[in-house]
Amino acid sequence: KQEVTQIPAALSVPEGENLVLNCSFTDSAIYNLQWFRQDPGKGLTSLLLIQSSQREQTSGRLNASLDKSSGRSTLYIAASQPGDSATYLCAVRRPPSGSRLTFGEGTQLTVNP
Amino acid sequence: SAVISQKPSRDICQRGTSLTIQCQVDSQVTMMFWYRQQPGQSLTLIATANQGSEATYESGFVIDKFPISRPNLTFSTLTVSNMSPEDSSIYLCSVVQGAEERYTFGSGTRLTVV
Numbered sequence: 421k422q423e424v425t426q427i428p429a430a431l432s433v434p435e436g437e438n439l440v441l442n443c444s445f446t447d448s449a450i451y452n453l454q455w456f457r458q459d460p461g462k463g464l465t466s467l468l469l470i471q472s473s474q475r476e477q478t479s480g481r482l483n484a485s486l487d488k489s490s491g492r493s494t495l496y497i498a499a500s501q502p503g504d505s506a507t508y509l510c511a512v513r514r515p516p517s518g519s520r521l522t523f524g525e526g527t528q529l530t531v532n533p
Numbered sequence: 534s535a536v537i538s539q540k541p542s543r544d545i546c547q548r549g550t551s552l553t554i555q556c557q558v559d560s561q562v563t564m565m566f567w568y569r570q571q572p573g574q575s576l577t578l579i580a581t582a583n584q585g586s587e588a589t590y591e592s593g594f595v596i597d598k599f600p601i602s603r604p605n606l607t608f609s610t611l612t613v614s615n616m617s618p619e620d621s622s623i624y625l626c627s628v629v630q631g632a633e634e635r636y637t638f639g640s641g642t643r644l645t646v647v
Contacts, residue, residue: 454636461543463625463641464576466534469633509575513634520566521636523575 422447424512426524433500434532441495441527443510448488451513454521455484455495458507467508468495500531535560535628539639546616546646553612554642556626561606566627567599570641576625582609616646 423446433439443453452471456464468477468484470493476485483496493510507528511521536559546552556565567579579599580588588601602610613620626639 452634456638461623461641461643463539464627464638466635466637469635471633511576511636520578520581521576525575 422450422512422514422522424510424522424524426508426510426527428527429525430528430530432530432532435500435502437500437531438496438498439500439529441497441508441529443493443495443524445491445493445512445522447514448491449514450488451515451519453484453486453493453510453512455482455493456509456511458509458526460507464509497529500529502531502533504531505529534635535562535630535637537626537628537637537639539626539642541642542640543643544645546644548617548646550616551612551614552616552644553610554624554626556609556611556639558607558628560630562628562630563606564629565603565609566629566636567601567609567611568625568627568638570623570625572621579611579624613644616644618646620644621646 425444427442454469455467458464470477470486481498486493507526509526511523538557540555565582568576570576578591579594580590582588582601582603584603584606600612624642629636
């Protein structure tokens with residue numbers, strides 16, 4: 421059974437810092453991995469999607485890496501801003517196509533002005 | 534990616550009543566998914582809804598409690614029946630699309646049962 425762990429559970433940083441959020445998974449036979457952002461009481465916004473054959477994806481100040489063999493992914497946020505404050509969730513999908521996502525517990529990020 | 538409209542965004546309900554949540558997608562999708570997020574926890578899949586067939590429920594979730602409809606390729610409903618305070622959660626619908634199979638989520642329904 422796939423298990424997904426995110427460390428740290430919570431993180432508080434001053435504005436402008438670069439930071440790294442970690443995600444680990446127990447079964448390396450994944451189809452892809454997706455990072456989401458969730459604001460309090462709201463739905464999920466997709467940030468980055470990494471296919472199992474890829475090593476990283478970038479979007480603006482965000483960079484996600486994937487090391488399938490070690491069962492790890494990191495989300496790097498450059499020059500953090502108060503608007504980045506949210507919960508960040510990683511989710512993995514195993515083959516075959518259409519199978520469900522397994523979510524981590526999330527990292528609650530607070531960026532202080 | 535798909536745009537999903539989910540309604541209602543929030544509701545406060547009396548125990549013993551039922552609430553139906555709607556999800557409308559702006560494009561046709563084969564599978565729609567319903568998730569529950571209990572307070573302070575991550576997401577748990579309730580069921581997968583395919584058009585024209587019965588929904589497939591995950592362990593711990595039953596059709597009598599969470600009936601689902603999927604009348605066409607752009608719409609689905611989830612009903613939370615005979616509610617108790619333990620049903621207080623955020624409920625989210627989701628679809629997967631495209632060659633890269635990216636998941637998109639609705640804005641969520643925040644349910645409080647009193």
